[in-house]
Every structure is written in structure tokens, then in C-alpha cells.
Amino acid sequence: MKSYLLIFIAIMLSLNSYSQQFQRVDSITYNYPKNIHNFQHLVNRINTDFSTDKSKVRAIYNWMCLNITYDIKEKGKFDFHYRSTEEFKSKQSRRYQRLVNHIMNANIAVCEGYAVLFKQLCNELHIKCDIVTGASKTVTHDIGKRFIIDHAWNIVYLNKKPYLIDVTWGDTNVGSAINYDYFLSDPDFFIQTHYPDHFENSLLKNIIYKEQFAKLPLIYSQNSYKLISKQTGILNKIKTPKINFEFSTNKKIHQIVYMLNKKSFIVNDIIYNGKTVKFTVDLNKNKYCKEAILYFDSEPVIGFKVMNH
Template sequence: MKIAIRLFVVFMLCLGANAQDFEQVDATIKFYPKSFDEVTELSEFITRDFKTDEEKLRAIYGWIINNVRYDPDEYDVFNYRFKNYRERNAKEEVTRKKIIQRTLQKGVAVCEGYAMLFEKLCELQGIHNYLVRGDVKTNFKDIGRPFQKIHMWNVAYINDHPFLFDPTWGAGKYNQKFIKEPSYYWYKTEPTQFIKSHYPDLVEDAFLEINVSKQTFAKFPLIIQKDMVVADVISPRYGVVSSVENPKAILFQLKTPAPKVISYSYDFGNKKRLVDFSIHDKLLTFEIKTRAGKNLIVYFNDAPALAYKVE
């Protein structure tokens, strides 16, 4: 399950941690060894230093994102081929153990290593959790394509309430090489934020009040701005915009505060600043000139906010 190169989601990785103060937890794990021979060794450190499930989850996530780097070459290390389901089950369990150990010892992994190590540490701490396989939306090519199980993340429970975690994306970004940027944005991420870029194989693992189908997720534009969620995008609702239906201009209507500056670019070209835009009853409205066959990026205050394909 190769994680896609993130050209837009990277702008969300530098966001701050959750409201709760975890300064002591974050400081403590910095003194832990950078690698371990066995997962039980790291678990014993966590048991010694922390009492609550909340603190332990923070320590688990924090150690992983600070000490494991993403390396796509890890896909070539393990053999996933099998003759039948019985062999598959046996091989998967053996492979899982090897992936976890290699992640700990070498400090390299792909999404399986990050997620399986997180899962195992939660298990050793007695924290109810499970793995989630699913799709991710990170680039123009992901808009409108069929669902694919190309990524893995985690669900863990605190006081019987489920929370979403993605330690792979929390570790940094990959674009030809790994760039370490530890972030707690993907720690207990709100479901309405998570669904902008992640879709689980089983819809109930999205934990949304109103379920979104795989087909609808595929149609979403790339929603990059931190505070914006899917429900805020009124028009264009979907990420593929027809130049036939919008021959001259594309009408944008968004439930968001007006930025000081709105600009746009096609195919990563020069930004063009919009002069005319309005806001009424908290609905931001503006138009962008249509250019067929191009990829459109909308910027708020010079930061990418939304992205579409114009066909």
C-alpha cells in the first residue's frame, strides 16, 4: 500500500497539537532510546512513565513520529505472496511481527510499519484499538478515481470513545525523499477533518454523523485549508469542474470567513489575484475564469486552500 506523494496535504502537517497540555509527555519521550530490539522494551518505558490511556497514546504516537522515517523501499523487504487463505493468515501474522521489529530496530517503515507498531503498543498497554485500511486523497490524480486500499491508519479508544490517528502522515512528508516534520495534527484528528483526505474500507470507521459513500469521497475537491471541512464547500461541490457547464467562469461559494487576499493559479503557474469577492451571511462568493484541461489551485492569503480539475 504505497502512500501517495503529498503535494497539498503537507500544508496541514505543521499544525499544532490538541488543546490538552502534553508538554510533560512530549518532553519525556525525547529521552527514550531512538531504537529498540523488542516492542516490549518500549512498552515498559511507557508503563513506567505514564498512567492514563490518554498519556500513553500520546507517548506511543509521539515516539513513532519522532523516530520512524518513511521509506518506500520497505515494500521490497517482505513477501506478501501466498498459496491459500490458511497460508495467508499464517504468513500475515509472521510478517506483522517482522514488520514491527524492523520498524523498531531500523527506524524505517511504510504505513504498515507505523500503524502496526502503534497497534501493538496499544495492545500491550491494554488500550482497545484496531487497524484501518483505506484510501487517501492527496493530489489532482486522486480526484474522481475509484476507491483503492492504499493506506493504513489507526483507531484507538479513550473512555470508550473512538479516536483517529495516522502516525505515518504525522511523521512528515515524502517527495522523492523523506522530510521529517513531526506533527500532532494526525493525533485524535476530528472525523470531519479526517474525511477530507482519508476514507476507510468500512464506512463506519469514519465516525461521521452522516455517512459519506466511497463514490462521493472520490468526487471531493482537495480541501487544504485547516479550518475548512467538506460541508463548507457549497460550490463547486465536486472536484471535477465542467468547462462546458461553466464556459466563462467558475462560481465559488464557501462557508468560511473572507480572507484578506484570494488568488488562484492553473497548473502551478503564476498566481492571479482576485479583486472582486463578497461575503453575505457568512457565505464567501467569488468567480474564477475558466480554463479547460487545467488543474486549478485557489489560495487564501497566499496559502493553498482548495484544488480542482477543470475538464
């Protein structure tokens, strides 16, 4: 599952995505030929170029983001029927192999295909990797919806420690822009938009229930801001038309803008208090708004569903 806004964010983030740790990996994989269609050829190339598991995982992430395109028409590819657990396991194994071959040749997939190919590449490089399924939130309309398994991602193990990865969301489908927010992600950030069907796969110690997840605001990226006021992801315009927000931040914010549907409004009164910032959003400025999105210095930070009854 993807959203237009996520693609926009990824373009912004990719401009300064290089970290010192991965500069060499990124520079090499960005220059891999575009016509690698053989699974084993890709595995051998990565194995030759990189020595550590973390570098190999980064190389897989980069190659897939640069060479696989999300295509909703691929949903349900090679689905099958089964009557027993044994039959399911046998058919699923064969399906995964067909899916991998198809993705390598066609360079298109949906989230399940991304997760399957990522797992198969890791496993072939002797890196433990699991597929995780669960619910996702990509737009403000998703806030408050009932729990539906609609997405797939991965857990990869490096030095026996599990890490969260979502290659689908790392892939922006826009040139060479890659979103690294979903590479070895912080579980506290990841749970804002990804809820696994088995909670232990969240990698969190403290339980967040499905009902809590459903009501969380939509967080657009890992950034320097954290909501500390007590808003859920659903704002009631009738009960509270003016919302007082407070965020913690470790950097100066020069401008705050909020979008009510497609109309934008500048916050004129911003109160700084040490490492926190306070301001008010007036939902009445757009009579029929159904969503509110906050932008700090042109960067989309957080989104809410707005109820008008």
C-alpha cells in the same frame, strides 16, 4: 500514501500544534533519545512517563512521527502466500512481529508498517487498536479515480470510544514537524481523504458512498473554512470556465490566491456576508490547467481536478 503538499502543510501547522491538553506529553516525547530500537524498551518508557491512555497514544504518535521515515521501497515487506484462512492468520501474526522488529531497527516503513507498529504499541500498553485499510486521496489527480485499497491507518479506543488516527500522514519527514490533523481526527474531515474498505470504520452515521468520495474535492487541512457552494472535486473548464465559490468562515481572510497548475492568480473581488465569503475563479487564465488549488492567506485550503473537455 503521501504528497509533497501535505508535507508543506504540516510544517506550517506544526508551528502552533501544541494544545494545552498535550503540552507535557509533547515536551517529554520530543526529547526522547533517537536511538530507541527495542520495542519493549519504548513500551516501558511510555508506560512509566504517562498514566492515561490518551497521553500514551499521543506519545506513540509523537515518537513514530519523529523517528520513523516513510520509504516506498518498504512496500510489500515480508509478504507471503497462503491457501486457507487459518494459514493466513498464522503467517500474518508472524509477519507483523517481523515487521515491527524491522521498523524499530531500520526506522523506515510505508503506511501499513506505520499502522502495524502503532497497533502493536497500543496493544502492548493495553489500549485497543485496530488497523483499517482503504482508499486515500493525496493529490488532485486522485479525484475521480476508481476505488483502490492503497492505504492503511488506525482506529484507537479511548474510554471505549473510537477515534481515527493516521500516523503516516502525521509524519512529515521534515525535522521535528508533526501534523496533528490526523491525530484523533474529526470523522467529517477524515472522510474527505480516507475511505475505509468497510464503511463503519469511517465512524460516520450518514453513509457517503464510494462514488461520492471519489468526486469530493481535496481538503488539505482542518481549518476555519468550509465549502458551502455546490462544487464537486471535478471542475469542467469548457462548460463553466468561471466558478463562483462560497465558503463559511469564522475569521477574516485578507488574501485569496488560486493556483492553476503552477501559475498563481490573486482574487481581487471578495464579498463578505456575515460569516460567509464569496469570490470567482477564472479557469481561462491558464489555458491548459489540470488542477486548481485555493489558498487563503497563503494556506492551501482545497484542491480540484480541472477537465478541459
